[in-house]
Amino acid sequence: xxxxxxxxxxxxxxxxxxxxxxxxxxxxxxxxxxxxxxxxxxxxxxxxxxxxxxxxxxxxxxxxxxxxxxxxxxxxxxxxxxxxxxxxxxxxxxxxxxxxxxxxxxxxxxxxxxxxxxxxxxxxxxxxxxxxxxxxxxxxxxxxxxxxxxxxxxxxxxxxxxxxxxxxxxxxxxxxxxxxxxxxxxxxxxxxxxxxxxxxxxxxxxxxxxxxxxxxxxxxxxxxxxxxxxxxxxxxxxxxxxxxxxxxxxxxxxxxxxxxxxxxxxxxxxxxxxxxxxxxxxxxxxxxxxxxxxxxxxxxxxxxxxxxxxxxxxxxxxxxxxxxxxxxxxxxxxxxxxxxxxxxxxxxxxxxxxxxxxxxxxxxxxxxxxxxxxxxxxxxxxxxxxxxxxxxxxxxxxxxxxxxxxxxxxxxxxxxxxxxxxxxxxxxxxxxxxxxxxxxxxxxxxxxxxxxx
Amino acid sequence: xxxxxxxxxxxxxxxxxxxxxxxxxxxxxxxxxxxxxxxxxxxxxxxxxxxxxxxxxxxxxxxxxxxxxxxxxxxxxxxxxxxxxxxxxxxxxxxxxxxxxxxxxxxxxxxxxxxxxxxxxxxxxxxxxxxxxxxxxxxxxxxxxxxxxxxxxxxxxxxxxxxxxxxxxxxxxxxxxxxxxxxxxxxxxxxxxxxxxxxxxxxxxxxxxxxxxxxxxxxxxxxxxxxxxxxxxxxxxxxxxxxxxxxxxxxxxxxxxxxxxxxxxxxxxxxxxxxxxxxxxxxxxxxxxxxxxxxxxxxxxxxxxxxxxxxxxxxxxxxxxxxxxxxxxxxxxxxxxxxxxxxxxxxxxxxxxxxxxxxxxxxxxxxxxxxxxxxxxxxxxxxxxxxxxxxxxxxxxxxxxxxxxxxxxxxxxxxxxxxxxxxxxxxxxxxxxxxxxxxxxxxxxxxxxxxxx
Numbered sequence: 001x002x003x004x005x006x007x008x009x010x011x012x013x014x015x016x017x018x019x020x021x022x023x024x025x026x027x028x029x030x031x032x033x034x035x036x037x038x039x040x041x042x043x044x045x046x047x048x049x050x051x052x053x054x055x056x057x058x059x060x061x062x063x064x065x066x067x068x069x070x071x072x073x074x075x076x077x078x079x080x081x082x083x084x085x086x087x088x089x090x091x092x093x094x095x096x097x098x099x100x101x102x103x104x105x106x107x108x109x110x111x112x113x114x115x116x117x118x119x120x121x122x123x124x125x126x127x128x129x130x131x132x133x134x135x136x137x138x139x140x141x142x143x144x145x146x147x148x149x150x151x152x153x154x155x156x157x158x159x160x161x162x163x164x165x166x167x168x169x170x171x172x173x174x175x176x177x178x179x180x181x182x183x184x185x186x187x188x189x190x191x192x193x194x195x196x197x198x199x200x201x202x203x204x205x206x207x208x209x210x211x212x213x214x215x216x217x218x219x220x221x222x223x224x225x226x227x228x229x230x231x232x233x234x235x236x237x238x239x240x241x242x243x244x245x246x247x248x249x250x251x252x253x254x255x256x257x258x259x260x261x262x263x264x265x266x267x268x269x270x271x272x273x274x275x276x277x278x279x280x281x282x283x284x285x286x287x288x289x290x291x292x293x294x295x296x297x298x299x300x301x302x303x304x305x306x307x308x309x310x311x312x313x314x315x316x317x318x319x320x321x322x323x324x325x326x327x328x329x330x331x332x333x334x335x336x337x338x339x340x341x342x343x344x345x346x347x348x349x350x351x352x353x354x355x356x357x358x359x360x361x362x363x364x365x366x367x368x369x370x371x372x373x374x375x376x377x378x379x380x381x382x383x384x385x386x387x388x389x390x391x392x393x394x395x396x397x398x399x400x401x402x403x404x405x406x407x408x409x410x411x412x413x414x415x416x417x418x419x420x421x422x423x424x425x426x427x428x429x430x431x432x433x434x435x436x437x438x439x440x441x442x443x444x445x446x447x448x449x450x451x452x453x
Numbered sequence: 454x455x456x457x458x459x460x461x462x463x464x465x466x467x468x469x470x471x472x473x474x475x476x477x478x479x480x481x482x483x484x485x486x487x488x489x490x491x492x493x494x495x496x497x498x499x500x501x502x503x504x505x506x507x508x509x510x511x512x513x514x515x516x517x518x519x520x521x522x523x524x525x526x527x528x529x530x531x532x533x534x535x536x537x538x539x540x541x542x543x544x545x546x547x548x549x550x551x552x553x554x555x556x557x558x559x560x561x562x563x564x565x566x567x568x569x570x571x572x573x574x575x576x577x578x579x580x581x582x583x584x585x586x587x588x589x590x591x592x593x594x595x596x597x598x599x600x601x602x603x604x605x606x607x608x609x610x611x612x613x614x615x616x617x618x619x620x621x622x623x624x625x626x627x628x629x630x631x632x633x634x635x636x637x638x639x640x641x642x643x644x645x646x647x648x649x650x651x652x653x654x655x656x657x658x659x660x661x662x663x664x665x666x667x668x669x670x671x672x673x674x675x676x677x678x679x680x681x682x683x684x685x686x687x688x689x690x691x692x693x694x695x696x697x698x699x700x701x702x703x704x705x706x707x708x709x710x711x712x713x714x715x716x717x718x719x720x721x722x723x724x725x726x727x728x729x730x731x732x733x734x735x736x737x738x739x740x741x742x743x744x745x746x747x748x749x750x751x752x753x754x755x756x757x758x759x760x761x762x763x764x765x766x767x768x769x770x771x772x773x774x775x776x777x778x779x780x781x782x783x784x785x786x787x788x789x790x791x792x793x794x795x796x797x798x799x800x801x802x803x804x805x806x807x808x809x810x811x812x813x814x815x816x817x818x819x820x821x822x823x824x825x826x827x828x829x830x831x832x833x834x835x836x837x838x839x840x841x842x843x844x845x846x847x848x849x850x851x852x853x854x855x856x857x858x859x860x861x862x863x864x865x866x867x868x869x870x871x872x873x874x875x876x877x878x879x880x881x882x883x884x885x886x887x888x889x890x891x892x893x894x895x896x897x898x899x900x901x902x903x904x905x906x
Contacts, residue, residue, distance in 0.1 A: 025906075048906045054608060054886045073524040078884040080656040090659070092906045093612040093886070110616045111905035144887060155507060159546040163563045203533040206543070431531040433507045433546070434597060435888050452564035453478075453501045453545045 021046050025115035027096050029056050029079055032316030032337030033121035039345020047089040054078055054093050057144055058406055063184055065147035067191035068431045072144050099286035101312060117311050120284055124317040124332055127278035137257040138275040141184060152433045153272060158204050163452045174212040175270045177260050179252050180277035181218030183369040186235055188274055189216045190371035193242035215245045215268060227367050231377035234390040238371040281318040293320055302359035304344050315340040330362055370398045474499050478568035480549050482509050482532050485769030485790030486574035492798020500542040507531055507546050510597055511859055516637055518600035520644035521884045525597050552739035554765055570764050573737055577770040577785055580731035590710040591728040594637055605886045606725060611657050616905045627665040628723045630713050632705050633730035634671030636822040639688055641727055642669045643824035646695035668698045680820050684830035687843040691824040734771040746773055755812035757797050768793040783815055823851045
């Protein structure tokens with residue numbers, strides 16, 4: 001076997017040093033990075049995909065995992081499975097520590113990776129705007145692990161609530177405050193209100209769920225900023241219909257894990273504050289700071305080249321391509337990332353063939369958000385025409401679009417079955433407390449000689 | 454709302470104190486505890502089920518989760534979902550700390566729980582026979598969290614192996630040692646050999662999987678002790694056919710996280726030792742020590758009453774009912790637990806009606822173990838007749854029996870789909886590294902200036 005191993009190592013080395021084959025290293029396997037990797041499939045390039053997880057995450061359905069609607073496994077798919085037929089690609093599970101753009105080498109948690117072309121597709125991370133206390137006490141929904149933690153925390157709260165007599169303590173466990181009225185905030189608030197109506201009262205018959213408040217706090221005067229007035233208004237109407245308390249024009253001043261203080265002086269009590277108020281790019285150390293702009297995004301040109309470089313690119317949320325139409329860069333959602341990944345794949349191929357690259361132009365297909373079963377809002381752009389719809393039809397479209405987009409047939413089918421089942425039965429299957437959860441300060445002395453059942 | 458809450462608390466209190474209704478407290482929602490809870494459904498008793506998890510686990514398929522064949526969620530189901538229609542039952546998620554049998558009260562992590570009848574159904578836990586070092590360094594498969602950890606560890610090992618040049622270091626990551634030749638050990642060894650053949654070589658094309666050794670160590674001279682000679686021999690033959698190195702008549706003397714030393718002096722190198730060599734009962738503090746026998750099991754009479762008590766029972770793995778036919782108590786598997794839970798439900802009902810209880814008699818239906826796709830062994834007992842079969846037909850029966858037994862329609866369907874898909878595609882979908890994993894001592898300095906891709 002030893003000889004065999006030597007041969008295998010030699011082959012690996014030969015593969016790595018394939019002379020003349022330009023090597024593209026992609027950091028981050030989100031929508032943009034994955035699309036780029038696929039676009040380079042039948043080219044004469046070596047591709048290395050680096051990600052700190054071994055799976056791709058379908059982010060738009062993360063809120064479903066957080067609210068026990070879908071299992072974590074339904075929205076993730078291992079990179080090695082997705083890309084198994086791509087012979088020119090190597091995957092490396094690693095954290096990127098630093099890039100040396102002069103030497104063209106990435107320093108990672110597992111060692112060095114050389115590149116000819118580097119593509120940064122690290123996406124965005126939760127932005128607490130420097131508020132350390134908020135970062136420590138609140139729950140975010142930016143990764144699958146976050147989402148699972150939130151699910152476990154919500155369910156554990158109710159298990160604890162059964163033992164609590166004091167009314168304020170009880171409400172601190174039952175009430176939820178969501179900060180941020182974008183799609184994630186709206187979707188989580190809607191999903192929680194559905195759980196309150198259909199699931200929790202059956203699971204916890206001893207709790208009076210009229211005590212459970214769901215508060216959504218939005219700094220501006222409307223929800224879903226960036227969508228149409230019709231969509232914003234209808235989303236507000238649906239949420240209020242579902243019993244969500246929407247507080248507009250408010251900001252959270254502080255949160256200590258128990259009391260939320262707003263800029264208006266109002267106070268709310270909750271042990272679970274869900275932070276969906278902001279994201280910022282996740283830049284890599286070693287790129288010149290002059291290229292980083294507001295929100296930690298890289299300034300890129302129309303070819304997604306980072307300002308000051310010709311062989312270092314950024315795509316997706318981390319890239320800010322400033323145009324007349326998008327003076328702040330494109331919205332930080334899936335579509336620009338996917339389209340940039342695809343075009344960059346073509347452009348790298350063109351470069352290699354000595355052809356000129358083509359500038360990026362965003363094809364905005366519109367936006368959607370779902371508030372709950374049968375209730376969604378959609379602003380669609382089809383062939384230059386705008387089309388706005390809200391309600392059942394928008395919801396059907398939302399389901400259809402998300403099923404189509406989900407990675408991998410098996411996941412698609414599992415999600416579809418999950419949804420079909422839960423649609424007809426009003427049931428949610430993923431109500432496990434499995435894995436990490438936040439332990440709030442004990443509501444009462446656990447060793448208290450108190451009868452709990 | 455305040456008034457409403459007061460009323461709700463009063464109702465809860467009233468429910469707890471329902472005068473005259475005897476209260477059965479069941480500790481542990483495994484096969485036995487769950488069966489008992491269900492059997493008490495239409496009785497005039499109050500039932501409290503206490504478990505430290507909020508979900509029931511279908512243990513026989515745990516090895517599938519550990520080997521990325523099934524998602525964790527496929528084999529667990531929330532108690533509140535399973536028991537939602539059972540009005541006389543309360544579930545409490547809590548750890549039991551102590552029982553005061555004189556005062557008839559359980560002390561738990563969340564407070565006190567009074568009982569008229571106490572049923573201990575806490576099952577079994579991994580037995581390291583006092584070897585602390587083994588407990589620290591090895592991986593067990595006794596809970597879903599264990600199984601997920603093992604899956605994550607196996608996959609992380611291969612991600613790490615890609616960066617390792619040194620041959621011994623490489624083998625320490627690729628090789629697996631399984632201790633214990635019972636059903637779990639045999640099933641894990643078989644599943645790993647299938648992964649080695651069909652999955653890993655595609656996922657990790659740079660690794661030479663002829664270097665991956667799977668060792669199964671068994672202290673006795675045959676596998677599957679307790680099953681027929683035919684089953685033992687065929688299991689050994691199948692495993693050897695699949696390339697598993699089965700070492701019989703060996704014991705592990707020590708394991709430091711890297712080197713396994715056997716009683717024969719032989720040494721094996723592995724960073725992953727899977728401990729499937731022993732289980733012991735998980736008793737509760739406060740029960741008289743005279744009632745605890747070998748293997749930490751409670752001595753019970755034919756009514757499952759623990760020796761020395763009339764209203765404290767033990768069922769399942771934790772109970773040792775010594776009979777002529779079973780001088781060591783019944784085997785620690787699902788069937789005795791289920792049958793005892795069912796009968797105890799009937800006996801408690803009889804007691805309440807002033808009727809005499811019926812003694813337990815185990816209906817042994819036989820045993821099965823699967824070694825891999827199309828390969829299983831089965832010793833069946835049907836109507837007093839024994840019937841032994843091995844191979845494809847035994848495997849079909851194994852699949853059928855496990856599907857039938859799985860809790861909840863949705864899970865059954867999901868598992869069925871998973872199996873159908875993986876049967877025809879030789880694919881395994883759950884290859885995520887999500888959640889806890891064991892970090893072995895770094896194989897090489899992670900900051901080493903070493904090219905890894």
